[in-house]
Every structure is written in C-alpha cells, then in structure tokens.
Amino acid sequence: xxxxxxxxxxxxxxxxxxxxxxxxxxxxxxxxxxxxxxxxxxxxxxxxxxxxxxxxxxxxxxxxxxxxxxxxxxxxxxxxxxxxxxxxxxxxxxxxxxxxxxxxxxxxxxxxxxxxxxxxxxxxxxxxxxxxxxxxxxxxxxxxxxxxxxxxxxxxxxxxxxxxxxxxxxxxxxxxxxxxxxxxxxxxxxxxxxxxxxxxxxxxxxxxxxxxxxxxxxxxxxxxxxxxxxxxxxxxxxxxxxxxxxxxxxxxxxxxx
Amino acid sequence: xxxxxxxxxxxxxxxxxxxxxxxxxxxxxxxxxxxxxxxxxxxxxxxxxxxxxxxxxxxxxxxxxxxxxxxxxxxxxxxxxxxxxxxxxxxxxxxxxxxxxxxxxxxxxxxxxxxxxxxxxxxxxxxxxxxxxxxxxxxxxxxxxxxxxxxxxxxxxxxxxxxxxxxxxxxxxxxxxxxxxxxxxxxxxxxxxxxxxxxxxxxxxxxxxxxxxxxxxxxxxxxxxxxxxxxxxxxxxxxxxxxxxxxxxxxxxxxxxxxxxxxxxxxxxxxxxxxxxxxxxxxxx
Ligand SMILES: Nc1ncnc2c1ncn2[C@@H]1O[C@H](COP(=O)(O)OP(=O)(O)O)[C@@H](O)[C@H]1O
Ligand SMILES: [Mg+2]
Numbered sequence: 289x290x291x292x293x294x295x296x297x298x299x300x301x302x303x304x305x306x307x308x309x310x311x312x313x314x315x316x317x318x319x320x321x322x323x324x325x326x327x328x329x330x331x332x333x334x335x336x337x338x339x340x341x342x343x344x345x346x347x348x349x350x351x352x353x354x355x356x357x358x359x360x361x362x363x364x365x366x367x368x369x370x371x372x373x374x375x376x377x378x379x380x381x382x383x384x385x386x387x388x389x390x391x392x393x394x395x396x397x398x399x400x401x402x403x404x405x406x407x408x409x410x411x412x413x414x415x416x417x418x419x420x421x422x423x424x425x426x427x428x429x430x431x432x433x434x435x436x437x438x439x440x441x442x443x444x445x446x447x448x449x450x451x452x453x454x455x456x457x458x459x460x461x462x463x464x465x466x467x468x469x470x471x472x473x474x475x476x477x478x479x480x481x482x483x484x485x486x487x488x489x490x491x492x493x494x495x496x497x498x499x500x501x502x503x504x505x506x507x508x509x510x511x512x513x514x515x516x517x518x519x520x521x522x523x524x525x526x527x528x529x530x531x532x533x534x535x536x537x538x539x540x541x542x543x544x545x
Numbered sequence: 546x547x548x549x550x551x552x553x554x555x556x557x558x559x560x561x562x563x564x565x566x567x568x569x570x571x572x573x574x575x576x577x578x579x580x581x582x583x584x585x586x587x588x589x590x591x592x593x594x595x596x597x598x599x600x601x602x603x604x605x606x607x608x609x610x611x612x613x614x615x616x617x618x619x620x621x622x623x624x625x626x627x628x629x630x631x632x633x634x635x636x637x638x639x640x641x642x643x644x645x646x647x648x649x650x651x652x653x654x655x656x657x658x659x660x661x662x663x664x665x666x667x668x669x670x671x672x673x674x675x676x677x678x679x680x681x682x683x684x685x686x687x688x689x690x691x692x693x694x695x696x697x698x699x700x701x702x703x704x705x706x707x708x709x710x711x712x713x714x715x716x717x718x719x720x721x722x723x724x725x726x727x728x729x730x731x732x733x734x735x736x737x738x739x740x741x742x743x744x745x746x747x748x749x750x751x752x753x754x755x756x757x758x759x760x761x762x763x764x765x766x767x768x769x770x771x772x773x774x775x776x777x778x779x780x781x782x783x784x785x786x787x788x789x790x791x792x793x794x795x796x797x798x799x800x801x802x803x804x805x806x807x808x809x810x811x812x813x814x815x816x817x818x819x820x821x822x823x824x825x826x827x828x829x830x
Contacts, residue, residue, distance in 0.1 A: 347718060352642060378720040385718070389711035392734055405721045405729065451715070458719060 289509070289522050298323040298462065298492040299344055300361040306339055309353035313339050315516040316358075321509070323461075326484060326493045328503035328524065331513035331539070337496040338386075340513070341464050344494070345381040346374050362462070379406070382455030384465040388447035390439035390454070395422075395431050398439045398450055402458040417457050425453035426483055445476025452483065463487065465495040469502065481506050500540065504528050512536045578807075585800025593801055598765055598783065602794030607802050609766045610783035613682070614751065614809065616770045617779055620686030621693065621750050626743055629694050633701025633739075638727055657695035664692045665759030673760050680761025683773040688760050689753060693746035700742025704735040737824035744817030751810055754781040780806045 299321040306314035313336045321327050329337040339348065346367060348354045359366050367377055379402070390398050397404075399418040408414060418435070422428040427449040431437070439450055448468055455463060465484075469477040484493060484506050497503050503510055504524060511521040512531075520527060520536045531537050596606025640646035668688030678684040708731050716726040732739075763778050764786040770777045780802055787799040 345718065347714065350717070375720045375722055378718060383718040385711065385714065387711060389709075389715045391712060391715065391730055401716075401721075401729070402719045405719070405725045454715075454719065 289526075292320050292322055294364065296322050297361070298363065299494070300359075301340070301343070302359045302361065304340075304343065304356065304358035304360065306336070306343065306348070307353070307355045308339075308351065313516050314343075314356075317518045319511060319518060319521055321492065321494065323492050324488060324490070325508040326488050326495060326506055328507035328510045329494065329496045329513060330498065330500065330503050330510060331519075333498060335513040336516045337513055338466050341466055341494060341496050344462070344464055345378050345383055347383065349374065379458050380460050381462040381464060382452075382458060382460040384448070384451050384455055384463065384468045386467040387471050388444055388451055390442070390447050390450050392438070392440055394436045395439050395442070395450060396435040399453050399457050401454065418453075421453040421457040422450075424456050424487070425449045426479060426486075427453055443476070445472045445479060448472060448476065448480060449483065452480075456487075461490075461492060463491045463493045465493065467496050467498065470498070477502075500528075500542075512539060514539070581800045581803050584797055585802075585804045588797045588801035589804060593798075594805075597767060598786075602790070602792050602798060605787070605795070605798050607780065607783055607798075607805060609769050610778050610780045610802065611805055611809070612769045613762075613766075613777035614780045614806070616682050616773075616775075616777060617685055617689065617757075618747060618751060618809075618813075620682060620773060621689040622743075622747060624686055625690035625693050625697055625746070628690070629697025629743070629746075630701050630739060632694070633698045633705065634727060634732075636698065637702045637705040638723065638731065653695050653698055657699060660755075661692055661753055662755040662759065664688055665756030667691065668756060668760045678774070680763070680776055681774045682770055682777045684760045685757050685762055685777065685779075686773070688756050689750045692753065692756060693750050696746040696749065697743055700745065701735075701739050704738025704742065705731060707738060708734045733824075737821045740817060740820050740824065744813060747813060748810060751806070751813070752781060754779070754785060757782065780809075 297320045299319075301317050301319045304314055304317040305312060317340065329341065331337055342348045343356065343360050344362065344367075348356075356368070360368060362377070362381070365372070391401065393401075396418055399421050400414050403414050403417060419428065419432075422431065427446060430446060431442070431450075439447065442450060448471075452463075452468075469480045472480065481502065484495065487493060488508075495503075495507065507524045509522065510524045510527040512519045512527065512533075512535075514535055520531055520533045522531070527536060528540060531540065592604075593606045594611065595608050596604060597608055598610075599605040636646055636650060665688060668684060668691065672678045672684040672687045673680060678687070712730050712734060713726055716730045721729070757779060761776075762782055763776055764782050766776060766778045768775065784799045784802040784806070787795040787802065790796075
C-alpha cells in the first residue's frame with residue numbers, strides 16, 4: 289500500500305491499545321486512512337471493530353472501564369488531548385449505528401437536530417439543509433410530501449437513510465458507519481451501498497461490516513482484525529485476491545469467522 | 546374425568562373466584578360512594594362552597610377548606626416538581642456510577658416508605674420553627690413536598706431508564722452535550738412516565754392530613770388564604786372535624802366535603818391521563 293504523506297492522512301491510529309477494565313480489546317493498532325476513501329473494517333465478531341471505530345469520535349468515553357494508550361489523530365490533531373472539545377469533534381465526524389436509531393420525532397426534526405443544538409435559528413437555512421441532506425441520502429423523494437411524519441413510521445431501510453441524512457446535515461468530513469446495513473433487507477442494503485459509493489466523493493468513510501461481499505463491493509481499502517490485532521490492511525483488491533497473511537486468506541475464503 | 550377436564554374446571558373456577566373478588570371490591574366502592582353521594586349531594590350548592598365553617602351546621606361551608614387544599618396542592622407542586630425532576634435527572638443521567646449516588650438511592654427508597662407523620666415532625670422542626678415560616682401554607686407545602694419528593698424522584702428515574710440508550714448515543718454522536726441530550730431527547734421521550742409519577746405523588750399529597758396537623762393546619766379558620774404565608778385549613782381536616790360533631794347535620798356537610806375532595810382528585814387524575822396519552826401517542830418505540 290502506498291505511503292501517505294502527512295497531508296493525505298485523514299485519520300490515524302498510532303500504537304493504539306484499548307482496554308475495558310482489565311481486558312485488552314485492541315492491541316498495538318497502527319493505521320492511516322486517506323481522505324475521500326472508503327475503508328472497510330472486517331473480522332469475526334468481538335474482534336474490536338466497533339470499539340476501534342468509536343475511538344475516532346470518542347464515543348467510548350461513556351463506556352465504564354474504557355482506557356486507551358497511544359494516539360488517535362484526526363486531521364493532524366490528537367483528539368484525546370484535554371483541549372479538544374468532543375462536541376466539536378463529533379460535528380466533524382458523523383456516525384451511523386448498527387440499528388437505525390432515529391429520534392422519536394418528525395423526519396424534519398431528526399435532520400434539523402444537529403443544527404438546532406448548534407443554536408442555528410435561521411429557518412430558511414435549516415429548511416435548505418434538511419432538504420439537501422435528505423436528497424444526499426436518497427430519501428427525499430420518498431418523504432418530501434410529509435416531513436412532519438414521525439420518523440418511527442418509516443421502514444427500517446428508510447430510517448437508516450434518515451440517520452445518514454441526519455449525520456450529513458452537520459456537513460461532516462468523515463462518516464463512521466457501524467454495520468449500517470446489517471439490520472436491513474437486501475433492497476435497502478443495496479440502496480445504502482449505492483449511497484456510500486456516492487458519498488465517497490465528499491466524505492472519508494469508515495465502515496464496519498461482516499459481510500465480505502459488501503466490503504468487496506464498496507471499499508477502497510480493507511482492514512482485517514482478529515482478536516484485537518490489526519492483521520492486515522491493504523487495498524481491498526489485494527486483500528480479497530492475494531492477501532499476505534494466511535489468517536486473512538482463511539477468513540476471506542470463509543474457513544472461519 | 547380426565548386430567549384435562551379437571552384442569553378446565555380448575556381454570557373456570559379460578560376465573561369465577563377472581564371475578565367475584567373483583568366485583569366484591571367494586572361493589573363495596575359503589576356502596577360507599579353511593580352512600581356518600583346520597584348523604585352529601587343535597588348539601589352542595591354555592592353557599593356550601595362559599596361559606597366559612599360555622600357552629601351551625603346549616604350555615605357551615607368549605608370555602609377556606611377547598612381554597613386551602615388548592616393552595617397547598619399548587620405550592621407543593623411548585624416546590625416538589627422541579628426539585629424532584631432535577632434530582633431524578635441527576636441520579637439517572639449524571640451520577641449513575643458514583644458511590645454517593647448509590648448510597649442516596651438506597652436511602653431514597655427507604656424514605657418513600659417513612660410514615661407521613663414523621664414528615665410532619667420534620668416539617669415542624671425545620672419549616673415552622675427553624676426557618677420560622679410558622680403555621681403557614683408555606684410550611685405545609687414544604688412538608689408535603691418533602692413527603693412526595695422520593696416518589697417523584699423514583700418515578701422520574703424509572704421513566705428516564707425506559708428511554709433506550711441508542712437515543713442518547715445518537716444525540717451524543719451528533720455533537721450534543723449531556724444537557725442538550727437530556728433536554729431535547731430524553732425528557733420529551735420520557736415525559737409521559739414523568740407526568741404520571743408526578744400525578745400519583747400529588748394525589749398522595751391531597752389526602753394527607755397527619756403531617757399537616759403537626760405543622761399547624763387549623764380546623765377552624767375565618768380567612769381564605771391569600772398568600773403563601775396565610776394560615777389555612779384543608780378539606781380532609783375540615784371533613785374530619787365535622788365527622789366528630791354530635792349534630793347529625795354535620796355528617797351531611799362531611800359527606801359533601803368528601804364529594805368535593807373526590808372531584809378535585811378525579812379532575813387532577815383526568816388531566817394526568819390526558820397529558821400522558823398526548824405524550825405517549827407521540828412517543829412509541
Ligand atoms: N461496553 C463494553 N464493556 C466491556 N467490554 C466490551 C464492551 N463493548 C465491547 N466489549 C468487548 O470488547 C470486545 C470487542 O467488542 P467490539 O468492539 O464490539 O467488537 P466487534 O464490533 O468487532 O464485534 C468484545 O470482546 C466485547 O465483549
Ligand atoms: Mg460491532
């Protein structure tokens with residue numbers, strides 16, 4: 289894999305160790321992720337993918353017993369430094385969760401929430417942003433007639449696209465997605481995958497998936513984790529056709545997992 | 546007879562016994578209410594509502610009593626609701642894991658079970674004497690507020706607990722801080738449960754007499770309260786004092802007082818159910 293210059297690195301983990309209490313869940317992980325690429329995290333469940341993903345927007349801060357060593361760098365800044373405000377960080381890094389989790393409010397309010405908590409009151413700006421975000425997440429045509437409808441009345445696939453729209457409304461530069469399609473039917477999954485492909489133009493996307501085909505279809509680079517180790521990180525093509533490590537080979541070919 | 550038959554008979558038998566028990570309870574309630582209504586209804590008119598108590602039963606009314614009850618309820622609510630909700634939020638959303646919170650939590654559950662007269666004694670010492678509120682509405686309301694605080698705190702916590710964590714995560718994930726998450730997401734989603742808890746607590750306060758006797762609610766009063774520092778009486782005390790009178794005419798006044806008290810309770814509960822349904826329709830998981 290090509291070496292990235294400092295400027296090209298959007299996200300970086302340096303000698304990262306993560307513990308929950310006494311249990312170590314990530315072991316000396318090093319990775320550098322290039323801007324405007326899609327990176328897939330794959331590996332058997334429990335290997336630490338979600339934990340790793342959540343270190344980039346510090347969502348692990350709320351987990352009891354969480355502790356980390358090493359550094360996480362976003363846009364050249366160590367995000368675990370004292371002076372970093374996590375609220376600011378998370379405006380820059382959108383997150384989409386495994387299970388769609390829209391707020392129990394209207395579609396409009398869901399997408400407008402990010403602006404609202406920033407204190408933005410300009411109605412026109414909010415309306416434009418909501419429309420733009422819903423269009424970006426390919427949901428606009430399905431909901432434009434009734435934005436006041438409860439988000440909970442949408443289908444699972446629509447809810448997940450709403451969650452993506454909600455994240456996009458903040459105009460982040462990074463999107464973290466934790467198995468965003470695992471709770472969805474194949475058609476919704478295909479829609480989300482198309483969407484990720486589109487969004488790549490503007491965003492740096494990191495997606496956790498345990499669907500091999502999905503990783504193969506949508507990602508530029510793939511990182512394979514096994515029991516807290518980053519076993520192999522390379523271009524997706526390479527990982528899927530000619531991996532360096534035998535363990536990766538075994539996982540890809542479905543010999544375990 | 547097969548064992549299936551036997552089971553069916555047992556099943557039916559239990560159904561009927563259960564039904565009988567239910568009807569027995571309802572029946573007693575209907576008799577009680579019927580009796581009260583028959584005795585008291587003739588008494589209820591504008592005079593009864595606008596007269597002061599009197600030694601002559603025909604003239605005696607509940608003006609100070611029902612106004613006193615409403616004053617006490619209002620003041621108690623104003624004091625207890627914000628403190629109760631704030632404490633509930635603190636325990637559930639901020640101090641979840643601290644030792645201090647754990648310790649307080651255990652004691653809170655105990656507090657909810659303390660006999661109300663003890664609160665009266667506490668109120669007497671703190672509000673009437675130390676803070677020098679005297680035998681005013683304020684002393685009474687503070688005492689009742691203390692009494693219902695544990696109930697409000699515990700039910701607020703339960704309501705907050707019922708909000709799925711995924712909602713908080715989503716909010717934090719969008720750059721909201723803890724307070725914004727609580728204010729914009731957690732509270733609206735749990736409002737139904739919180740309101741229900743508050744109403745239950747206030748309903749409890751309506752009927753309380755013992756602590757108010759201790760902190761100096763009067764039974765005979767010649768003024769309607771006009772400020773939190775006024776002397777006062779409340780409906781249950783007025784009713785109680787009439788029941789003890791030898792003149793049978795006062796029994797009617799007491800029954801009429803009970804009807805008014807029940808009406809206030811029903812209205813409050815009605816409001817609660819209305820509010821809760823409104824909120825719950827909006828929030829379904
Ligand atoms: N909140 C938590 N507290 C303690 N241990 C956790 C917590 N979340 C995850 N773990 C443990 O950390 C390991 C990695 O979990 P996770 O990052 O969710 O893996 P993955 O997403 O790859 O399935 C697992 O062994 C899991 O049991
Ligand atoms: Mg996971």
